[in-house]
Amino acid sequence: MKELNCIVVDDEPMALDLIESYVLKTPFLKLAGKCNNAFEAMQLLKEENIDLIFMDIQMPDLNGLDFSRTLKGKARLIFTTAFDQYAIEGYKVDALDYLLKPFDYTEFLAAASKALDWYQITERNNQDSGGERKPAKEYLFVRSEYRQLKIRIDDILYFEGLKDYIKIYLKDQQKPILTLKSLKSIFEELPxxxxxxxxxxxxxxxxxxxxIERNQVVIQGKRITVSESYRDDFQEYISKNSF
Known part of the structure; x- marks a missing residue:
């Protein structure tokens, strides 16, 4: 079963905690973060690969509908709100579903299942048409200090994200390359x-x-911790490649 990375966005702490509890008890959902407002969600979307957003509509400064119009990339929305007059507007911005507060887990699961179905159908269609999420490539061009540097994929050891830029560590090169790019965006370009x-x-x-030692990997002497959010995927990879 496909697993969907999701975030929850709501300015009401009780609503945030309730939806979080629903996400955690749903096998095909993986909680990547909680946000108190749309601006926090924007930042998280830059850092994480998100499939699904559970978002309240009525929030201060930037409401859910206005946020949805700024949304780019593959993340899809399920709106949560106490006001049913937003239902039509929600579908105008192509939300997958609309949950009217207060809603129970059965209603939540039905909406989440609709999102899962949408992603599975989309993935199946891409496979049938021969599409791939990431094309095979041998090198990347990255901008660093007003230059476009050509980097061979085979030379890359790892990437380290540092807020608004990343460090690219290469074999046989002590000093990393710095580029003004998000970790999420460059990850989407990789094989x-x-x-x-x-x-x-x-x-x-x-x-x-x-x-690999406990929850750390070692790459040319550098120890990197496998965080809890990514541990299951990593362990699955190791299990498939161990004998």
Whole structure:
């Protein structure tokens, strides 16, 4: 079963906690974060690969409908609100579903299942048409200090995200390359089966792992912790490649 990375956005703490509890008890949902407002959600979307957003509509400064009009990329929305007059507006911005507060877990699960169905159908259609999420490539061009540098995929050890820029560590090169780019955006450009995100701040080249010790990987002497959010995916990869 496909697992959907999701975030919950609501300015009411009780509503935030309730939806979080619903997410945690749903096997195909993985909670990537909670946000008190749309601006926090925007920042998290830059850092994480998000499939699904549970978002309240009525929030201060930037409401859910206005936020949805700024949304780019693959993340889909399920609106949560206490006001049913927003239902038509919600579908105008192509929300997957609309949950009217107060809603119970059965209603939540039905909406989440609709999102799962949508992603599975989309994925199946892409496979039938021969599409791939990430094309095979041998190198990347990255901007660093007013230059476009050509980096061979085979030379990449790992990426480290530092707020608004990333460090790219290469074999046979002590000093990392700095580029003004998000970790999420560069991860989407990488060959899918060769790289994995194991931490909010790290993407690693799987073939460059020298050893694994408890919850850490070692790449040319650098120890990187596999965070809890990414541990299941990493353990599944290790199990498939162990004998």
């Amino acid at each position: 899918e089966k060769r790289f994995m995100r194991i931490h909010r701040s790290f993407v690693i080249a799987l073939d460059k792992i020298d050893e």
